[in-house]
Amino acid sequence: MRILVTGAAGFIASHLCEKLVALGHEVVGLDNFNDYYSPALKEMNAKDLEAKGVFIFRVDLNDDLSKVFEKPYDYIYHLAAQPGISSDTTLEEYVKNNIYATQNLLDAVLAYNPNLKSFVNIATSSVYGIEATVDETIPAQPVSFYGSTKLAAEQLVLGLQRLGKLKACSIRLYSVFGPRERPEKLYTKLIENLYNDKPFPLFEGSVKHERSFTYVGDIVDGLAAIIGKEAAVDGEIINLGTDEVNTTQDGITAVEQIMHKTLIIDNKPPRKGDQQRTAAVIDKARKLLNYEPKVTLKQGLEEQIKWYKEKFID
């Protein structure tokens, strides 16, 4: 199959590209290499992918996409987005990269790629709101610009599916971690600060937050399982995570134990928009995608710490 993956130079999409190549697919990536975090890290990911035969379009999704669609695709996995819940990110940036970018991509699909087998939209548990402990039938109640704009993007995609113009589904991911995790996220930051004996900024109350920390390898297995099952997932919203729930403190303790170091904590006021509790309900993914998360938090963190050491320390 010929597959387009947007956001290919980013954390999750780079793993997805590798998985799809390993399964024998022709994979084309797209990314604008923006500076939300170090473009050098994205270049590093892109180099790994290009070495594996992935061609990467260096283009912004808001620009003219006709070149990207010169040859049609069988599937599109749409991961490019403005991620994260940060007061440093403006509403405009969320709207531009989550809403407008998605609509421009959808316009291009309708214009140039009418026979797409499935448009797989990557959404987030953040759409559920303060607690994400429910199944897909419960109405979304986001509490952050990130969650609200990702919900809007999801509905743009599913709206076209409901109109019969597009085959599509939307997959809501839960706290993904593993090698290449974004530098501002919990585990990469923890590992970096522990290696460098730097104080770790901890938002008040966050050690008690409960999370379905899901290993990136399990996530990409679930995403790849959509291929060939597009009829079963058409029009569906599917949670993809793990039902192993840990607190942020559990995560900190696990990293400290693996690295044999103790964290220096720099307490910060609570962060607006943070979820209190996520616990992925994944019965639907199990049923429709035969999905089963396999990697525990400890096993995944061992892989992530190994990766970090190889890339940045040794």
Ligand SMILES: NC(=O)c1ccc[n+]([C@@H]2O[C@H](COP(=O)([O-])OP(=O)(O)OC[C@H]3O[C@@H](n4cnc5c(N)ncnc54)[C@H](O)[C@@H]3O)[C@@H](O)[C@H]2O)c1
């Ligand atoms: N990381 C998580 O825990 C998590 C959880 C739930 C959902 N998600 C979703 O998964 C997807 C990937 O997240 P990630 O953590 O890998 O983030 P990431 O920032 O590493 O990857 C996103 C990539 O998209 C690119 N991009 C952004 N705007 C673009 C635009 N306008 N045009 C072209 N490229 C653009 C960025 O340069 C980046 O490389 C996102 O849709 C995110 O909302 C992530």
